[in-house]
Amino acid sequence: MIEIPRLNFAHLPTRVESLARLATTLDGPEVMIKRDDQTGLAFGGNKTRKLEFLVAEAQAMGARTLITAGAVQSNHCRQTAAAAARFGLDCILVLAGAAPERASANFLLSQLLGAEVVWAEWDTRHEALQKAYEAAKDAGNQPYLVPYGGSSPTGACGYVFAIQELMEQEIQADWVVFPSSSGGTHAGLVVGARMFGFGGKILGISIDENEQDLKVHVARLASDTAAHLGEDFTFEPDDILVNADYCEAGYGVLTEKEVEAIYLFASLEGMLLDPVYTGRAAAGMIDLIRRGVFNRNESVLFWHTGGTPALFAEKYMEFIHPK
């Protein structure tokens, strides 16, 4: 294994807790939760683990600016802005869409954390990011491009070592269930499972991608991540477990299923999920439990990837309101 430079600012290890009341209500397998919503960086989330490696790489390259892109309510952008502030770097966020009438939630926090926002049209967001990068470079601001969702081999290392952390916590689980989107979390988890001998099945619930495309993407990123760490194994699409049955509504579009999951976790466990990612993944997990896909004598670890500030986004208010 090659040693990859890393900073240590996340609050680790994150806790593993039992979701006993949820499990009893669903009358299915044991359910646990890994609290990566509590990674400590400006409300935390899964991007914090990735940023420990990404910011270390940026510093090693002499960067003075972090530049990245995402949706208006991007958790990734919020955590990147916080990491930049923490290490005295500038931050430029290229956001797809238009400035909302009223800043709220992640978008508000990213600005509070000092990020400069550049607006892009959805269709030309990749070009806009490239343009903003070149402009920062020409201005002598030495930008480091943090990939979408922090999902490069460097960023995915955060979740390789999250598996090592889980094993040091002596947690056994037959299934690990979590939201999968830009694939860095998923890729890191499967590489970590292979490297450290974790036996549970790693099942990503797709947020916005069909099953085959996400499998191909995660397999490639996982293979690249393994190579980055000096390991000689690779992954094929069929090595990657993806369930894409819950993403039909599209990215960030709430349906009854997400809302039900959010209310079940809140009312049975006092646990907050986010509307875009963990709400959807939990809805998937709940449905799979109800349909008996997991055996009753198995255990399921739900990996909470954060995102809870989006509960306060103006955009989702009409969906998530007390009935």
Ligand SMILES: *Cc1c(COP(=O)(O)O)cnc(C)c1O
């Ligand atoms: C980004 C994000 C994800 C998806 O993680 P990827 O590594 O991009 O697949 C899941 N949950 C939350 C809350 C996120 O912000």
